[in-house]
Amino acid sequence: MKKIIDIQEAESHLSELLKEIMEGGEVIISQNDEPIAELKKIERSNKRELGTLKGKLVVHGDFSDADEQIEEMFDQSKLFPHEKTIN
Template sequence: MKRVVNVAEAKAKLSELLEAALRGEEVVIAKRGKPVATLSPIEPAKTRKLGLIDMEIPDSFFEPLPEEELEAWEGR
């Protein structure tokens, strides 16, 4: 279902509109009757558990080190 709201209503009901978007409802914000933006949910960030701490760790953390840096760690 598509819901079109004007800017003034969007300002007044932003929390409600965000909840609607999270439920999968299409929310369009219009200015003077013309659509200008759409609210939609974003993908949640991937998290990995590191020991007992639940935190965001970028995938790049698990990539191999560049050869130059690896040599420095190994004392070469």
């Protein structure tokens, strides 16, 4: 059931309104007898939606190809000076 309350009442009783909303209630906030906002619980789904990036993400064919310049930088790195490079 939707409850209509004035904005001043909503400000004074926000925590009670949120409890009602969490239990499934809905609240319409009005100002000068005009509705300005509707509060209701957000229903969240734990289920992942597949395909949300379809058509938005492009992976080029050479994405996983080795980059010679980067490989050379790793080979010359002094991060692991005692390890031998395997070619």
